[in-house]
Amino acid sequence: MTRVLSATALVATFALIGTPPPQAARAGSIRGRVDLHRVAPAFERRPGSSDVGPPLLDRDLPDRMKSVVYLESAPRGAFDQPDPARAVMDQRNETFVPHVLAITAGTTVDFPNSDRIYHNVFSLSKTKSFDLGRYAVGRSKAIRFDRPGIVRVFCDIHSHMNAFILVFSHPFYAMTDTEGRYRIDDVPPGAYSVVAWNEGLASDPKPVTVADGATTELDFSLR
């Protein structure tokens, strides 16, 4: 049973449900696999002229096979992240690269244009609404994401271009590889709820207990 991940679920990570670790406790890890029954299709071009050619569905396929696994409830002290981070979402071959970006709140994302044509990155998401305007190859614009939540990113000129930015209030998340494997390290011992997310769909939270210095296995099944 899956459910749609809402921004409120990510905001809920502010609730400090995790069990506080003892002072001498060693951090553990959560690892496992997210089994995708079906890979979400890429956005196709709107039918029109210049339609001849291969479908776009193979475009960024490896990226769409990647999921994000994160702690729904974060350990105490997880929000002490003073260092501002930086990430990049490129625009290349009329595709956002990567297709999914997971960051912590406060991260600034650069959007360089690597195509010879204009792009116009924008989002109407409640988490972060922005419009970078049209700019040419070699130029880049940046946006800082301060609120946790999901940001859908589009190009105003090319309707088939889309991407996700997942903004977390803590660092306990991981992207899977193309085979679905993930690993979240440095998790203080305690009891948590863990969620797997792929292309707008999230699993039900799964309870997990991380023991002192141990690695806990947790698998998910989506779609």
Added chain:
Amino acid sequence: MKLLGRLARFAIQLAAAGLLSSSGSAYAQDLPVRPLTWAGGRVTLGGDASLTFSCSDAPTPGTCGEDTGFFNYSDYELSTLRMLRIDMKAAVRPSAHLALVGEVRSENGEGVHAYALYVGLRPWQDKAFEIEAGRVPPTFGAFAQRTYANDNILIGYPLSYQYLTSIRPDAVPANADELLAMRGRGWLAHYSLGNTTPDRGTPIDSAFRWDTGVAVRSKTSWAEVTASVTTGTLGNPLVADDNAGKQLSGRVAFHPVPGLIVGASGARGPFLTRDAARSAGMTSTNDSVQSALGADVEYSRDYYLLRVEAIRSDWTLPTINVPLTSLGITAEGRYRFTPRLYAAARYDHMGFSTIAGTTRVTSWDAPVTRAEAGGGYLVTRNLQLKSSVQLNQRDGGRVTHLMLWAAQAVFWF
């Protein structure tokens, strides 16, 4: 009541579109947010629905007047500012070299019409060179390349692509006086030769129908070239030939730097029907042609977009001894204030050459000027609301000045 019925049908069709989306979207309960795909992307279905309503400065205060000057009509009965239009467009790509593209359109719920149906062939997979055959996309002009309602920054159309001149392909004025009597009457013109039933004239370049024939398209990173041979003409695209003449049309567009597009177009083809030509004493329709030249420039950067397009069209008629020239000029711009909100404006003028009648020397049709300003608001990425005010001024006809307020909702996937 008639409008309510149409709205009800619209709602049903939108609901149907929403149900269809379940096959292609993860959110079955939502309207689709992107083209629906099947068979690994080899079948794509896109849709476009727009509901437009307008009121003119009616003589009776407090009432919503119609476009009594027929400034925005695409024919005698259809106003582009009071219209419910639903488009469904599908592409089937059995291989990387072949595509079948079709579009059906319903306007005001009155039947479903095929707007486009063509086969596309790409001989070389690694080259952007295509051959299209059937009812093909336009190869002339810049505005004609923007096929979707949300591509139009305002609600009205540029005059060159919509305003009906008094030229008819199936009827011929017996002399200059007959033509001059129809100044400003393109929405319902009538002449004594050919088809004598009153009917609409043609625009310079119709945005409402696609022509039938063969087209080729090629593009590089800095230029695009399109050319076609079709049965109709710019102002009167056809499915079935009515004069055994072919129109040659083409466009070259250069992209010297990102954001700048400079285009030039040309077209030439016989436009009179066989019957009309015969009634005017012609043995061949090849001497009665519409020839047109177009030039367009677009520049965009950051949050603004500017476009200018000019089209000159010449029609030759057997009963008028000089070419009938029309020149349409459009300038439009858009500025986006926020991710959701933008403002836009367009200035349009359409002028006509002068001919001599028995008692007067004047332009063969009434010059028209239109200014439109408004804006758009994105409710969601694929649901847009637009509003505009439009001022029309014409040097002839029954109504010479008209102001219209219009609102439009556009949904696409």
